[in-house]
Amino acid sequence: MDYDFLCPVANELLDEIRNLNSQTIGAQLKVHSEISGIPEIEDVQVAIFGVRENRRSNSGSSAPVFTEIRRSFYSLYPGNWGLRLADLGDIEAGATAEDTYFAVQLLVERLVKEDVIPVILGGSQDLVYAQYRAYDKLDQMVNLVNVDKKFDLGDADKAISNESFVGKIVVDKPYNLFNYTTVGYQTYFNSQEEIELMERLFFEAYRLGGVTSDLSLMEPIFRNANLVSMDLGAIDSASLQSGVYNSPNGFNGREICALARYAGISDKVSSFGIYEYQRELGSLANMLVAQIVWYFIEGVNYRSNENTISAKKEFIKYQVPIDDEILVFFKSPRSGRWWIEIPFLSTVNTKLKRHTLLPCSEEDYIEACNQVIPERWYKAKRKNEV
Known part of the structure; x- marks a missing residue:
């Protein structure tokens, strides 16, 4: 696999991997390093990579670094998995945000064609646009499920941002989107105009309270998804223990991990992204993101293969x-x-x-x-x- 826009995993982490218990994830997965290069993916089912892009974020935060998420994830023990995992490293921000989008689109498209599920660790959530565009050449309509407190429709006539990428997905050709679903939206973060637009487009939206009252009702929603996006802003601040996100309401750690498992267990989900990661997030948030990834992979391992x-x-x-x-x-x-x-x-x-x-x-x-x-x-x- 030859993609020169992928940067290897930090050497300090590779040194730490050698000291991990041989049964941990870090000691077992294939890792992109400076010495060995990008790992081959022929026998890989799930491939993780980061995207260090944040320029279209309205928060003005700096480009993320995923070292601490990896440190937490590598230290975990796998379940009873029959899967092979790879860490492909990071896509550095390109000369423009569009350059980064192109790299993400190219990599996701290649992985999906190879029946490898990409797990994207992203900065600003406008990267979902690139994740979605990867399906342009796959000759299928796609369903996007977004775990988010906002709809992110925005104004499609303005420049794309992390709060308006869905509007661009709807209006830009080629038209591949069949359905868009927001899981866990909070009404006070969304204008009535956007709420009414969701209705007119026959999109689906599930309020936070309704979702948390019975999470199992979301399983069919994720079962119908092709790509899934999670905004870390959908998690309540207490679960992240960080001042970066300051909303008292949102999903707690157990709930967001359960939703990630539903995404993984879906036979149709072929790409999964976690976005709005910021380097200012602390150790608890890093471990939670690592566990979200863990639960998604756990779900993939237990797929029923009923979509045949x-x-x-x-x-x-x-x-x-x-x-x-x-x-x-x-x-x-x-x-x-x-x-x-x-x-x-x-x-x-x-x-x-x-x-x-x-x-x-x-x-x-x-x-x-x-x-x-x-x-x-x-x-x-x-x-x-x-």
């Missing part, structure tokens, strides 16, 4: 008549998970063939039996028709 034709042949089919509609549900006998079929209009969008089954919960099926149409099915159907 052979697995779908085993699904049990249920038909529920509602008014003039017949809703078709499927249940996996292997995992007990549910899906609902979206009517596919071949004349509207030829890229939607992979989106005919929408993940749902058993509660959605029960509600349909009680003559209540699931809102997610309605929104997905409307997007297909528009």
